[in-house]
Amino acid sequence: MTTVQDLIDRLEAEAAADADPETTPDVGIVMGSDSDLPVMEGAYDALDDLDFGEQTDFDDPPDARFTYESYVVSAHRTPELMYAYGETAVDRGLDVIIAGAGGKSADLPNMTASIAYPVPVIGVPVQEKSVDSVIGMPTGAPIVAVDAGKSYNAALSAAQVLAREHDAIEDRLIDFHDEQKAGVADVSADLHDLGFDGFRARDEE
Numbered sequence: 044m045t046t047v048q049d050l051i052d053r054l055e056a057e058a059a060a061d062a063d064p065e066t067t068p069d070v071g072i073v074m075g076s077d078s079d080l081p082v083m084e085g086a087y088d089a090l091d092d093l094d095f096g097e098q099t100d101f102d103d104p105p106d107a108r109f110t111y112e113s114y115v116v117s118a119h120r121t122p123e124l125m126y127a128y129g130e131t132a133v134d135r136g137l138d139v140i141i142a143g144a145g146g147k148s149a150d151l152p153n154m155t156a157s158i159a160y161p162v163p164v165i166g167v168p169v170q171e172k173s174v175d176s177v178i179g180m181p182t183g184a185p186i187v188a189v190d191a192g193k194s195y196n197a198a199l200s201a202a203q204v205l206a207r208e209h210d211a212i213e214d215r216l217i218d219f220h221d222e223q224k225a226g227v228a229d230v231s232a233d234l235h236d237l238g239f240d241g242f243r244a245r246d247e248e
Contacts, residue, residue, distance in 0.1 A: 051127040058134035066104045067136025072113035075144035085195030118150040129158025139201045145169030149176040156186040165197045
């Protein structure tokens with residue numbers, strides 16, 4: 044059985060490995076509980092849509108140039124793991140972290156932002172009641188946050204951060220945006236050309 048100390052030892056060993064930044068995860072996804080996963084799935088979907096690969100072995104990265112990893116890290120049940128994750132983020136090659144947590148005491152995103160500073164952290168309130176906790180950082184301790192449940196947008200924001208340094212990611216984001224615009228144009232034309240009744244009937248087929 045894996046212990047919290049096993050995970051801490053793993054993170055610290057990876058931080059000490061001095062790995063090539065092109066082989067390390069670019070984005071870290073952390074969440075307070077696996078019960079948050081249904082909401083956090085959007086982040087995985089967005090990164091997959093942008094052709095990121097999931098890195099499950101630090102020493103054996105996937106073929107994708109840009110990758111992400113994920114862990115369950117509880118601010119309240121495993122604070123020592125949260126500290127280890129934040130403190131090793133830079134040395135492990137992470138460029139941006141997406142952190143999701145639920146409940147009224149959703150402390151993982153803002154605590155991670157404080158510990159991992161200056162690595163940018165994008166907070167995802169898993170529930171509406173988590174919003175105030177996630178965004179409640181004092182002046183000088185920044186965190187970026189999306190609306191409750193919008194983990195897909197959090198991952199797009201993470202990609203935007205990386206795009207300032209990597210043209211390939213910028214190109215992927217532009218292509219993604221163009222596809223969205225094209226989809227709106229198609230729907231708009233169909234609504235106009237088919238009329239309301241025809242458009243609704245088509246969708247019901």
